[in-house]
Amino acid sequence: MTDATPLVEAHGLTKRFGDVEALAGLDLVAHGGQVVAILGPNGAGKTTFVRSLATLIRPDSGTLRVHGIDAARHPERVRQVIGLAGQYAAVEESMTGRENLAMVARLFGLGRRQAAANARAVLDQMGLTEAGDRLVRTYSGGMRRRLDLGASLVGAPRLLLLDEPTTGLDPRSRNELWDAIRRLVAAGTDVLLTTQYLDEADQLARHIVIVDRGRVIAEGTPAELKSRAGRDVVEVHAHRREDLPRLAAALAPLGAEAPRVDLPTGRVTVPVDEGRAAIAAAVRALDETDIDVDDIGLRRPTLDEVFLALTGAPAGESDDPGDHTHHAPAPAGTDHFDPALAS
């Protein structure tokens, strides 16, 4: 686990599907011992990249190594070190959880007895021991996803590839899956996951790679990304919603960018260059109005704001060719960016 070979090494990957350029010269070097999150909106090329890593598709050009193994030349050797959990729960409904795991364990190459032992251990790790002998068709969505995650690791691969592991899950199921992923990493498995949820990357990953239109546009730890790409933010909560336009107007002169208004939370945020001077100026500016504010503060940008600064579009929105100018950013701490809230 202390070898210096990168977990994943990609240089100049390209892949076209008809008119769509899914990968447009993607370069990435990621090391093990941590969760690597590939973060980007729908259509950014995340899934294409994971499918290339899993040897399900061949990039048109570029080189790709997994644990030092050339994926184009030795796909069968790459398959010996990876486990894949795709966007859908790829489990058989007419079999029990235990049977599903044992089947995949056999396909990983384990003998019958060890396959059963691994299946038992994985059921335990995924919190599915009690449900283990029930048919999967009786499982909830969250249980299926956990079983699917379990199936990807039942052969103890060195690298787990998880393509949007929590998409479509309710918050509780998502937390359970996050916990399961954290336990795996603690036990020494390397994990590369894709997500369009900023907080998921923030919560799980030490190395975040932001991908947009088939290229890596930024990478680093969450803290590095926040300091590199984002300005400090002055954030003011209005007491009354109807004051929001006036509040935004009052704050506009001191911002380095236009203020953003978030109606659902009654909040105005302004990216600023000089945080301390700006907050003082903000307080003075508000003094001259009669707007009631609940709260005023200076904070580091959220990953949402970093994403917005880097791509010009909120997370999950680059599919939408419409305007990118006056969307409010997603409220900090929400699960993901919901376009319906923003428009």
Add this chain to the structure above:
Amino acid sequence: MTTMTTTTFPTTTGAPPAILAPERPAGAVATAAAIAGRTIRKFVRTPQLLVVNTISGAMFLLIFRYVFGGAIDTGPLPYVDFLVPGYVVTSILFAGSTAASGIAEDIEKGFTDRLRSLPVPRTALLTGRVLAESAVLTFGLAVTTLIGLLVGFRIHGDVVDALAAFVLCAVFGFAFMWVFAVLGLVARTAQAAQGMSLLIFPLTFVSSAMVPVDSMPGWLQPVADNQPITAMTNAVRSLALGDPSLAGLSQSTTHWVLLSLAWSAALVLAFAPVAVRRFHRP
């Protein structure tokens, strides 16, 4: 970013049971067996599949036996004895289209991606699936034969010949299963697979399975005479009736058996490589 951590993490309740890595990748036989086990279990545990297939199969058999049968002239031979061997053969196509949908559905739902990401011989994955689907199909053929016997079908030859006829049907099923595997792999969604399966159905009717070929217009007869379902039907019918001339056939039973086996071999040789290639990189 590149430093490795050697932190030890506290465990909550003692050491969890270890998940061990395999020493070597799965072999072809283990792979085929594991994947076949899934298809068989799915069939056994989804009674709807069996019931619906049996009922729809029985329904068409009853319609031909009792509704159309009276209008179809098969000479001195009772129509039911003419019909059932042909009907059993054509039921291969119905069962095969169900298999094609299942194969396409696995692609649609990401199940195939999981399998293809595993360190297994991919040809064994597909072969295991085709063998299991053929076993399921053979079970269906037995049910159809039984229904045929219930509505009055009687073998005219000896029992060994009749059993040989049944084994032949299973062989045809295996051969056609490769066609349906290609169809499922190309279709990629269950719905598309069902649609594409319809294209194969003219084979059913433009054949000797339901009606004597010489009752068709002259331009259509060569089509019916030179396609696999006719050869297979004639082989099964000759064996079941003990005498090809009873079915209005001039060639010998051996002729039809060899011809139908040649068709089966041709189907496997033509479609298995396509299916394998398709499965390796869909």
